[in-house]
Amino acid sequence: MPPPPLPDFLRLLPWLAKWLALAAAVAALAGTASAFFLFALDWATATREAHRWLIALLPLAGAFVAWVYDRHGRAVEAGNNLLIDQIHDPHTQIPLRMAPLVLGGTVIAHLFGASVGREGTAVQMGGALADQLTSAFRLGRDDRRLLLMAGISAGFASVFGTPLAGAVFGLEVLTVGRLRFDALLPCTVAAILADRVTSAWGAHHTHYAVGAIPPETAATLLAVAVAGALFGLAGKLFAEATHALGAWMKRRLPTAPLRPLVGGAVIASLVLAFGADRWIGLGIPVIVESFARPLGAHDWLLKLLFTVGSLGSGFKGGEVTPLFFMGATLGNALAPLLQLPFGFLAGIGFVAVFAGAANVPLASTLMAMELFGSAMGMPALLACVLSWLCSGQSGIYKAQRGREGKRPG
């Protein structure tokens, strides 16, 4: 007869208790930071919209942030890539200053009208705060890896209000095509609790309504697959263009503050000359619009250009909300061509461009189910897998490993 199940379980209990406590601590820190960040973003966006002349200061603001990073932030400049590197190959603790620097840099970028996102900021705050527990509790190498992953999950989950996507993002973002589960409990608990903490602080997330979901016919599935491939190519284009512009700027302008000075001048001139406000900032109103009515075919491309310009010239912030914007507006534009409802394809694009550009097909599918309901799960998975495959060996996170793992051999 079987051995009684308790001994094995009893050996697990201390580890379980330790990680429930550590994950809760990570969640409290990252969730609070995300709530504060979301409030600051609301303030920055509202202030910029009320005082449009702030956009003229974008070059100076960018140069200032770059100067501060150059003097005090060289150790944390690699941002998300530093976190990913430290998880793969841990050696130095993430300096706590990563959190205030990226928070300040991102809020300034939004206040003066750069086109950037927020996941990078939330993830870096989560990771940097989590890593402070390493020395506080004298944790070893394996524990530290789990703690950093939990910090990433907590940051992502709380800034978007998507605990499942956050939990899996922390596992999935490290290595393309391979997922290890030894951090599953820390990432899950940190993601769930961080989302609750952010909500408890009173932060809210935008609600998106995809509207009618078409019947699952062969024609629908084929159209979704084709759209998924196009979303992946858009994600690839974005990732490669951002890296290429960044490298080119670094070569031509070796003095860091000059890069956002020049890039910011170009962006601010375009916005003020052509009234291109639609494609800067987070762009949440346009994302909401893309679910509600047919838009032009140019929105996604202009958002891509403004974001590539902003990130490539060194403004701080994330890539993911701009990717949601590009995906939702590209989906909206493709819908009539593919004979799909535009709200539906906007929702699929929202997650699928992200899936391809960040190489996270499962986290993005879970995000679709969390944001749009479980009926979107099946088409989202199909589109996200196609997008992930078609984005090839590109990706927004340079430190991510294993890009050759999408196909065997």
Add this chain to the structure above:
Amino acid sequence: MPPPPLPDFLRLLPWLAKWLALAAAVAALAGTASAFFLFALDWATATREAHRWLIALLPLAGAFVAWVYDRHGRAVEAGNNLLIDQIHDPHTQIPLRMAPLVLGGTVIAHLFGASVGREGTAVQMGGALADQLTSAFRLGRDDRRLLLMAGISAGFASVFGTPLAGAVFGLEVLTVGRLRFDALLPCTVAAILADRVTSAWGAHHTHYAVGAIPPETAATLLAVAVAGALFGLAGKLFAEATHALGAWMKRRLPTAPLRPLVGGAVIASLVLAFGADRWIGLGIPVIVESFARPLGAHDWLLKLLFTVGSLGSGFKGGEVTPLFFMGATLGNALAPLLQLPFGFLAGIGFVAVFAGAANVPLASTLMAMELFGSAMGMPALLACVLSWLCSGQSGIYKAQRGREGKRPG
């Protein structure tokens, strides 16, 4: 500036076309087999209920199936474990006879009243049918691995009507705590299409309504986590008891047909003497009941005993539907103790005992979202992760690797 994105993508296209076609072929075969199997199960269950004396023949029916396997099915007797082994370490093609043998064996088990499930049957039919394409298309070792995984995904997705859970199950079931994505496209496409094929044949799946979902307070999350741990211990108990009884029967009764003869005699006597019909067969009506009203605390344990007895003495069929039954009824029973709504905890238990016993925390979370709606995703993930951790190094699939990978080190 970036290289144009097309060349990379063009190199992908032939592989993509090949795998869309192969996955569609797997889906057509596995989806059709699942539809036929579901119709046969409905017939077997209805016939047994209409002619209750059939239960008296359970020992003879079991002995007959074991005799047929002994003479013609030794190469496929390992079932799911053979599939998992061939994916890890491919050498011999799965004989096509695996499909009719397991189909016949399972339908006979249900017709005469064993307590078994159906996922093993669907997965083995899917895998065996898929592997026939290996020789038909002269596929190499890597392609064969992907094909078998796609067959598993297709079988699982189509028999339960859950394409997302099926896609991830095929990736997740092979190795505990590690997931490789190089089969992600084949598994996804095969799972989605197989589910569509089964539906197109007119097969239906039971609809479960979990009712009210409690607010996400700290008390709720803690109660769900505790329940998850208990679900994992139940899954562990089931897996270890089944293996232990199987090993003991093999030692005491080396002649294969004697084992179901003895086991079937015990089960049939108990059912006929005590009217224990509630705990044999698939048990779908009791699962539905567990969402609708409070049940007794003994249902899950009796289902466990009857299923351990059936599988341990060699009856054919799967483990998963009995695990759903145990989980849903255990959740129903635990709900008042944990101050949670019984329909809610029945739904969590439905997936979480399975998550622990089969070591598939992500597939089971996706299943919760597909069957019960996306609001169940967060509590299901929490419970499934706890269950998966607490089931330790146990699991229903002996060939599954990497059981030490749940924690670092």
